[in-house]
Amino acid sequence: MASEEPQPQVNIGDVTGSTFAVGNRAEARSYHGNAPTGDDDTERLLAALRELRADLSRTRRTEQTEDLDEALADADDEITRTGNTDGSRLRRLRELLGDAESLTAVLASAGTVAGLLGM
Numbered sequence: 001m002a003s004e005e006p007q008p009q010v011n012i013g014d015v016t017g018s019t020f021a022v023g024n025r026a027e028a029r030s031y032h033g034n035a036p037t038g039d040d041d042t043e044r045l046l047a048a049l050r051e052l053r054a055d056l057s058r059t060r061r062t063e064q065t066e067d068l069d070e071a072l073a074d075a076d077d078e079i080t081r082t083g084n085t086d087g088s089r090l091r092r093l094r095e096l097l098g099d100a101e102s103l104t105a106v107l108a109s110a111g112t113v114a115g116l117l118g119m
Contacts, residue, residue, distance in 0.1 A: 039083070057069075059103070064096075064100055068100060068103075090117060094117050097117070
């Protein structure tokens with residue numbers, strides 16, 4: 001009788017707060033809180049927020065750009081954690097973008113975020 005070749009084994013014990021993937025095409029994703037909804041509009045907004053933050057990092061820092069960057073970071077964090085962001089946070093972003101009209105005229109990413117916020 002021929003013996004079978006041993007197969008690779010994976011044993012996972014008690015795991016909390018960790019992310020891992022097993023297999024040739026495995027993909028690990030980690031979410032803190034609820035997983036994002038995957039809503040296309042929310043995903044577009046999240047990408048636009050991140051693009052604007054990257055663009056802001058290349059501008060001269062002012063109180064106005066710091067306030068906007070902080071609000072963008074808060075919205076990014078909330079979307080990443082919950083898959084959504086509340087209306088008051090979006091209103092605050094609209095206000096900050098409205099106050100930074102010169103910035104929205106120069107940075108295409110600011111115009112994109114403004115458009116996604118319905119401005």
